[in-house]
Amino acid sequence: MEFTVEYQLSAGEVTRAFKRGLRRGIRLLRWGMPAFLLGAAAICASVGAFAATAGMVAGAIASPIAGAWAYRRLFRRMAVLLRAPATLRFTGDGYEVRTELSTVALRWAIFDRVESTPEFWLFYRDRKFAAFLPRAAFDDAQQAAIDNIVASRSVAA
Structure with a gap:
């Protein structure tokens, strides 16, 4: 993927x-x-x-x-900073967010837990809120791919 x-x-x-x-x-x-x-x-x-x-x-x-x-x-x-236009690149290992001012790459393994909500995926590290991704940015197939990756770390909303 x-x-x-x-x-x-x-x-x-x-x-x-x-x-x-x-x-x-x-x-x-x-x-x-x-x-x-x-x-x-x-x-x-x-x-x-x-x-x-x-x-x-x-x-x-x-x-x-x-x-x-x-x-x-x-x-x-x-x-x-978060509202800047961004390019999000996803792989099986993690994702990268690239804006005009910064590039951040995160591996899926860094997150302890992922909370899936109808609007977002909320990522936590050491029981602290670390990042989020809006579901609206992705089509249904992409959402399903991300859901499959984070399923092992998810907590139902």
């Missing part, structure tokens, strides 16, 4: 893929950090460190807001 396609991601595709792929990290940011800070505030309050308690509570309130802002800022920078 070897084929090449030309594709340009839309802003909506990039947004949806990242929201889906990063949902675990976003959930941790939204709930984990405030819970940790509130627990630390309770410990500080129990030993009478009220200034530290106030700081921890303020941090628990501000961390989801600051984290969301940081994610959006980072995402905007990355989205510009």
Whole structure:
């Protein structure tokens, strides 16, 4: 199997893929950090460190807001690069994405897990979101070929 396609991601595709792929990290940011800070505030309050308690509570309130802002800022920078017209070349060993500014080649074996959704293939490495491919870029035969390659690493959507 070897084929090449030309594709340009839309802003909506990039947004949806990242929201889906990063949902675990976003959930941790939204709930984990405030819970940790509130627990630390309770410990500080129990030993009478009220200034530290106030700081921890303020941090628990501000961390989801600051984290969301940081994610959006980072995402905007990355989205510009991801939305460039690209040539995607696929082989049995991996795939290559070539744009005017960069070339990235990845082997299938680098990914621990692939989540197949109706819109994307989401690739994970060490339980972290690493890459994605939009299904819309491929015809039915190409989608079937990619599905066959990643089937051993897939998790149902």
